Amino acid sequence: MxxxxxxxxxxxxxxxxxxxxxxxxxxxxxxxxxxxxxxxxxxxxxxxxxxxxxxxxxxxxxxxxxxxxxxxxxxxxxxxxxxxxxxxxxxxxxxxxxxxxxxxxxxxxxxxxxxxxxxxxxxxxxxxxxxxxxxxxxxxxxxxxxxxxxxxxxxxxxxxxxxxxxxxxxxxxxxxxxxxxxxxxxxxxxxxxxxxxxAELIDCQKVSVVDFLQYLFGEMFWLLAGEEAKTAFQHAYINFSHWVSMTELISPGPGPGDSKQPTLEIAEEWTLRHWVRTSAVLCCDLQPLVDKMIPIYFDDPTLGSDDLKRVSQIFISDKAGKNPIARELGANTRKHDTIRCSSTLPYITIRLDFNVEPQLNVTFPERDPNDAETDRSLRINASGLKETTFPFLCESDITIFLRRLISREEEAPTQMNLDALVKFGSTAKLQNLQWETQD
Known part of the structure; x- marks a missing residue:
């Protein structure tokens, strides 16, 4: 740009x-x-x-x-x-x-x-x-x-x-x-x-997905992911310069009195416009499966001239929590009713959890012929806010400040638990019922 x-x-x-x-x-x-x-x-x-x-x-x-x-x-x-x-x-x-x-x-x-x-x-x-x-x-x-x-x-x-x-x-x-x-x-x-x-603005220029993921997760990343995964994203780029927040689901479905179902092209249009705007997305609190989206654009002439056929996504989930089954990377399908992406290009899912020991798991599984998915996803599970998982942190002094935010996050549940108990009975969840767990 x-x-x-x-x-x-x-x-x-x-x-x-x-x-x-x-x-x-x-x-x-x-x-x-x-x-x-x-x-x-x-x-x-x-x-x-x-x-x-x-x-x-x-x-x-x-x-x-x-x-x-x-x-x-x-x-x-x-x-x-x-x-x-x-x-x-x-x-x-x-x-x-x-x-x-x-x-x-x-x-x-x-x-x-x-x-x-x-x-x-x-x-x-x-x-x-x-x-x-x-x-x-x-x-x-x-x-x-x-x-x-x-x-x-x-x-x-x-x-x-x-x-x-x-x-x-x-x-x-x-x-x-x-x-x-x-x-x-x-x-x-x-x-x-x-x-x-x-001249192009430095923070709005396109950046190779292959190079960025290697910088983010380290030199060994593509050895873990495999050559097939690297080849799949060799023409893929990101360009996000800022985050913008959503107030509803990516694909909210028909509104009151609207008999028409949303078309599958909504997600592609949504992704393309964020690419042009150099923005990444903070999903609303009610969005299932994913918390953030970074647009990907495939600069590959073999895909034709229709830009809607050239976009894909990086979907990010923050912290699996105590019940990780509900947020497994395999469940982060973009064919979900609240996303409804029809693209057949490969995409990426990242699950981040900074409050555990550092670990990096990367897979690029084969498509299950019995699955409704027609595309493949590079699945990344990155745990721990340390240089072993994110080597780029070695290049700056920001790690200590980010870790302080994480430690603050660990302290926050005391206040959140109190807030939940003040609303006793508002839900059937134990956080709104268990007064005896308070110190």
Missing amino acids: RVSTIVTPNPAGLLTLLTPYSSSPCSCPNRSVRTPLGRSAPTVAEILELAAKKLLNSNDFEPSDTNQALAVLSQRFGLDICFGYPDAVSYVEKGVASHLRICFSTTQDRSWTFTGYPSEPLLSCVAAIILHSGTSSVTRLGSTLWALNEKVNEGMVKIGQRGELVSRLVLLLAKDMYVRGHLSEGTIRVVHHFGSRD
């Missing part, structure tokens, strides 16, 4: 960044920069610098400034704010006023507002550049994660019940580090870019 946004100054002086959909995601289409009559087109550097300044509300990034740190992280990692925290309202209000956070709606009495960061690839790339730039970029990243840790410990930022926040950080930071360790010629990698306007 190139810096091809439409830049329109609005009355408030903010930068409106719009990235329209393209029917050719592989080629990363050129888009023009429109400016008011009589004004010269802004340079790439001016666009990026303005975006950075508006996001930070400052010319410089200071990781110890909580509002700046959370703005940079929220735009890409989908931080979930807990409104039971005393300072949550003031943080959100300041984010809207000074850090490009968007107010989606408000109640009539204005006592509640619903806010967040919308999907915007250019702003995501700017946030990534801010996070990783400078000679002390590792220290800058660590300091930013430290600020996040403090707010998690204070209860303002939710971590999720199955390690959802940590897995978002691990997967996207791994891609950040990969592209910066394997720089492509002519990409935009700094805010003060004075090169070609047609």
Whole structure:
């Protein structure tokens, strides 16, 4: 993706960044920069610098400034704010006023507002550049994660019940580090870019799935997966620059009064549009089997010109829990009624569990002729948040901060158990019934 946004100054002086959909995601289409009559087109550097300044509300990034740190992280990692925290309202209000956070709606009495960061690839790339730039970029990243840790410990930022926040950080930071360790010629990698306007944004460029999985899980990964699996994904690419959240199932089925069943092409259209947008997906809490999706695009001319026939997915499940049978990798079929993907291209399922001993299991099973599945999946079970499972962590000082989030996750059940018991009898689950288990 190139810096091809439409830049329109609005009355408030903010930068409106719009990235329209393209029917050719592989080629990363050129888009023009429109400016008011009589004004010269802004340079790439001016666009990026303005975006950075508006996001930070400052010319410089200071990781110890909580509002700046959370703005940079929220735009890409989908931080979930807990409104039971005393300072949550003031943080959100300041984010809207000074850090490009968007107010989606408000109640009539204005006592509640619903806010967040919308999907915007250019702003995501700017946030990534801010996070990783400078000679002390590792220290800058660590300091930013430290600020996040403090707010998690204070209860303002939710971590999720199955390690959802940590897995978002691990997967996207791994891609950040990969592209910066394997720089492509002519990409935009700094805010003060004075090169070609047609250069690609470093965090929106396509990355080989084969190379990324080897970087994420180590040099031995494809020896474990097998040559057949490696060949199956030799033309596959990812390009996600940020996470976006869903509020309903991937394939929710017909709505009230709608007699039509959803078509199987919905999942392909959904995947393709996220590929073009360079976004990965956080599934809603009610989504069975999977918690996240990263789009895959097969840049293989033998597949024809229809982009809908070129997309596939990486589905991620966070933490098997006490009843792993329900979340077995083999059960993560994309033909499930709540996903309904008709693609015959190979796909990937990853199950992450950071709270156990490190272990990496990889399989690429043959298709069962008696199974409804017509495609094959590379199944990855990655356990433990250590360098033995994720070797890329050796390249930075972020492991300690991620482990602190995991330790916080282990402490959280005490509060969650109390919350569940306050709602005694609301379900037949033991967590809503067993008062005697409290210390």
